[in-house]
Amino acid sequence: MRYSILALILMLSFTIQSCAQVLGDKTTYTEADTLRGSLRPERNYDVLKYHLKLKVVPEDQFISGSNTITFKAEEDLPVMQVDLFENMQVDSIVQQGQSLKYQRKYNAVFIDLGNPIVANSVDSIHFYYSGNPVVAENAPWDGGFVWEEDREGNPWIGVAVQGTGASLWYPNKDHQSDEPESVRLDVAVPNGLINVSNGRFLGEKDLGNGYTQWSWGVNSPINNYNVILNIGNYAHFSDRYKNLDLDYYVLPYNLKKAKTQFEEVKLMMDCFYEKFGEYPFVEDGFKLVETPYLGMEHQSAVAYGNEYKMGYLGNDLSGTGIGLKWDYIIIHETGHEWYGNSITAADIADMWIHEGFTSYTEAVYVECRWGKEEALEYLKGLRRGIRNFSPIIGNYGVNSEGSGDMYSKGANLLNTIRSIYDNDELWWKTLKDYTETYKHQVIDTKTTENYFNAATPVDLEPVFDQYLRQASIPQLQLKKDKNKIQYRWKADVENFEMPVDVKIKGEEIRLKPTTDWKTLPNNNLSSQDIDIVAEEFYVEVRKLN
Known part of the structure; x- marks a missing residue:
């Protein structure tokens, strides 16, 4: 990847450290926002499984296929909302062999189920669609498909949609509160390319039309935005950590570098197993997949685009030098697991x-x-x-x-x-x-x-x-009254209280400030004699005199 110096400075300045499309600072909302963000009656169903079956045509930046959505109605369900970006074509929606009527509004599709699905019953629909999905201009900070070529001229394709929404490229219930319990992906790509998706590899099939179908299965609950495809001329190698399969898919000319760089995975797992517990998706394995964008926490198929550098593209977000001792994308994106x-x-x-x-x-x-x-x-x-x-x-x-x-x-x-x-x-x-x-x-x-x-x-x-x-952090205020030091918190939260450690002439003690002034028992101190233990407490300190 190539980044302009200005873009890199901006990224470092604002410390947008991960790879999500952050949607903050918005103060007004539209009906489209509500349709996407709220749990309306048309969303009163629990997704059990997605089965995506797709064909990807790189030269046309085009995808087509279907998603079979298996679900359980939580209440009687006459109409269900499934999300798909409005630029994508709905070809048909079928239930038990019958075509269903539907209406579209913004990025939502409202499907008339004919006979309402009775509460607590399980059913499925087959949602056929096609189109040219949104292209990301600066993935992963904006959402969409990435249609690139590797340096040998082979198509190299990825998707990053966190924040923007998985409905950018496939129909689903696009709300984080509902995760399918399992997912199957059958993705057809031109012969000579490989598709790597989440979970376990289930096999490949030559379709006889110049395309090969690559099948993957996920047997754990998964966020919609984590369901992914990665298409390229990949080389594969593997390793193992305890009972966990480690699989790596990289561009062939980076194979030697990857085998060295990815050794850090086992050191990371040593730490994370100790501090957080066993890797939560052992049944689906762990993969790093080289991508044409910086990275993303795609479950069991973590996107890696850090160019085999230490730090964050060779930079240290902390400015301390410590961040250059390890590969930021490996550690951060795997932490998301x-x-x-x-x-x-x-x-x-x-x-x-x-x-x-x-x-x-x-x-x-x-x-x-x-x-x-x-x-x-x-x-x-x-x-x-x-x-x-x-x-x-x-x-x-x-x-x-x-x-x-x-x-x-x-x-x-x-x-x-x-x-x-x-x-x-x-x-x-x-x-x-x-x-x-x-x-x-x-x-x-x-x-x-x-x-x-x-x-x-x-x-x-x-x-x-x-x-x-609140936007601000608490401020510890110090002032001298006669021959003694007083202290208190200034905060937005009413009656704010929080213990804090300070050093008084080098001796560490714990204070328990409130929003009322308290007095230190020590005599003949100035506020300059008191220092917050700044490495341990993220607060502002203001010395009033």
């Missing part, structure tokens, strides 16, 4: 559950390899990209993410909570228990808050409220 793919936010307004926790996995990996001191330094360095202009939780029901601060600010929030715990054994146990408790589940922010709050006697509710639902 636990946070985002296994534990999924029901509404994208809560995407910090994906991005904040996954950004924290970077520091966890640093700590496993190089120690806590460097992990804290790395997290502190990430703060340079935090803007604190808007909350990191978005608006619910309208397909709205919060601000891009969800990455680094979310990670620093978790580090601050660890410091509040003041007990690393308890912190690691709580983090691992949380990760295993909600494995393969769809949850919300309150569930996350309650879990971490229950593990400590300190009330974390005001902490979560301030960092997640």
Whole structure:
């Protein structure tokens, strides 16, 4: 990949560290946003399985085929909403051999089921479609297909749609609250090319028309945006970690570099197994797939485009030098397998559950390899990209993410909570228990808050409220009154309280400030004698005199 210097500077400045299309900073919403983001009566069904059968024509940037959607009606269902971008053609929709009538509105398709599906019954529809899907201009920061060629002139094709929506290229119930329990993909591509999708390889079939069909099966719940295809002239090699199959698909001329670079996967798994528990999709295996864009957390088929460089395309997002010791895309995007793919936010307004926790996995990996001191330094360095202009939780029901601060600010929030715990054994146990408790589940922010709050006697509710639902961080104010120092919090949350560690002339103590002034017992101190333990607590400090 080639990036302009200006584009790279902008990426680093705003620290949009992952590869999602962040939809924050939007303040007005349309009917289209509501159709996509809300759980309307027409969405009262539970998707059980998708079976995608597609033909991809690279020279025309064209796809055609079908998705068989197997579902269970949660209530009587006369009309069902299936999402497909309006630029894509609906060829027909068939149920039990009968063509169904439908209406389209924006990117939603409302299907008249004829005889309503009775509550709790299971049925399926075959949705046939075709068209030229949206092309990404700057994947993965905008959504769409990527139609590229490798340096030998072979088609090299990928898709990145997180945020923008999986309905950009296939019909589905495009809402994060509902994950199919399994997916099968049968993707036909020109002979000589390979398609790599999620899950296990089920076989290839020469169709006799110049195309070969590559079949893959996923046997775990999966986010819609994670369902993927990767088409190219791939070379394959494999490895194993404990009971986990590791498969790698790379361009042939990068095979030697990949075999060296991807050795880091086993070091990463050592760390993540210890801190988060077993890889959550052992049954589907783990893959890294070289892509013509930077990367994405596609479940069991992680997209890799970091050009076999350390850091983030050879740069360190933290500015500390620590980020150059490891391959950012391998670590970050695989971290999403636990946070985002296994534990999924029901509404994208809560995407910090994906991005904040996954950004924290970077520091966890640093700590496993190089120690806590460097992990804290790395997290502190990430703060340079935090803007604190808007909350990191978005608006619910309208397909709205919060601000891009969800990455680094979310990670620093978790580090601050660890410091509040003041007990690393308890912190690691709580983090691992949380990760295993909600494995393969769809949850919300309150569930996350309650879990971490229950593990400590300190009330974390005001902490979560301030960092997640307000734009600014709490400010610790210090002032001298006569011969003593007073301190308090200034925050948006009413009656905000949070313990914090400070050093007074080099001696570390814990303060328990509130929004009322409190007084240190020490005499003859100035505010300059007091320093926050900044590596452990992400707060602002203001010395009033």
